[in-house]
Amino acid sequence: IKRLKLTSNYLQGTVPTAFFQLVTLEELAFSHNKFEGPLPPQVGDLTNLQRLKLYGNNVSGNLPTQLGLLTNLVELDLSENAFGGPLPSELNKLVKLEKFSLHQTGSTGLTGNLLSFQDLTQLTSLQLDSNMLDGDLPSSFLSNTQVGDQRIEIRLSDNAFSGAIPSAWETRFDNLFLDLSGNKITSIPSDLCDN
Numbered sequence: 356i357k358r359l360k361l362t363s364n365y366l367q368g369t370v371p372t373a374f375f376q377l378v379t380l381e382e383l384a385f386s387h388n389k390f391e392g393p394l395p396p397q398v399g400d401l402t403n404l405q406r407l408k409l410y411g412n413n414v415s416g417n418l419p420t421q422l423g424l425l426t427n428l429v430e431l432d433l434s435e436n437a438f439g440g441p442l443p444s445e446l447n448k449l450v451k452l453e454k455f456s457l458h459q460t461g462s463t464g465l466t467g468n469l470l471s472f473q474d475l476t477q478l479t480s481l482q483l484d485s486n487m488l489d490g491d492l493p494s495s496f497l498s499n500t501q502v503g504d505q506r507i508e509i510r511l512s513d514n515a516f517s518g519a520i521p522s523a524w525e526t527r528f529d530n531l532f533l534d535l536s537g538n539k540i541t542s543i544p545s546d547l548c549d550n
Contacts, residue, residue: 358382362408366390370414375400386432387411394433399424410434410456415463417441423448432456434482441467442488447474456482458510469493469516476501480508484534488514494521497528504529513537520544 356377367389374383375397382405391413398407399421405428415437422431423445431449434456442465446455452475457465464486471493472478479502488511500507507528517539524531525546 356380359384361385361388363387370395372397377401378403380404382406384408390414392416394419396421398422401425403427406430408432410436413437415439418443420445422446426450428452430454434458437463438465439463440465442470444470446470447472450474451477453477454480456480458482459485469496469511471495471498473498479505482510483514484510484512486514489516491518492516492521494523496521496524498523500527506530506532508532510534511538515539517541
């Protein structure tokens, strides 16, 4: 099996570990069901996976560090669940990732700082809005981006980021959409609006 799509059904209970025995999977989608409980660490066994979509469930707990083993991922959508805790640094290993979405994670939400994602050279869409992320924005954020003049969409609204938007962001992005609404940002670099 290369692709397993079970979106918009009435599946419930914990996420079955049997999913993660299908090691040839390139796409696994079980969005808009009623799964709950943690995302099993066995997710890291799907090393051929290119797309993982489980938005719109009630999956909870911290993100498993084993997500960092999915180095062929190009799309990861975990939005509209009940995840909490920090973003694991292992996500920086997803060097092929183009789209990462983990917005609206319920009453808990992700906490801690934003990762730099500096090794995610192909990332063009990051949606982490409506969480509880805080602290300063990292100056090294996407510092090794290789997408050229492709549009980069960064949605970080409704968190608790503070301080200034780093001046290093001024020249890094050729075509940037940035949403930082609903944070505690105090200043923006003068040339950022040119991008």
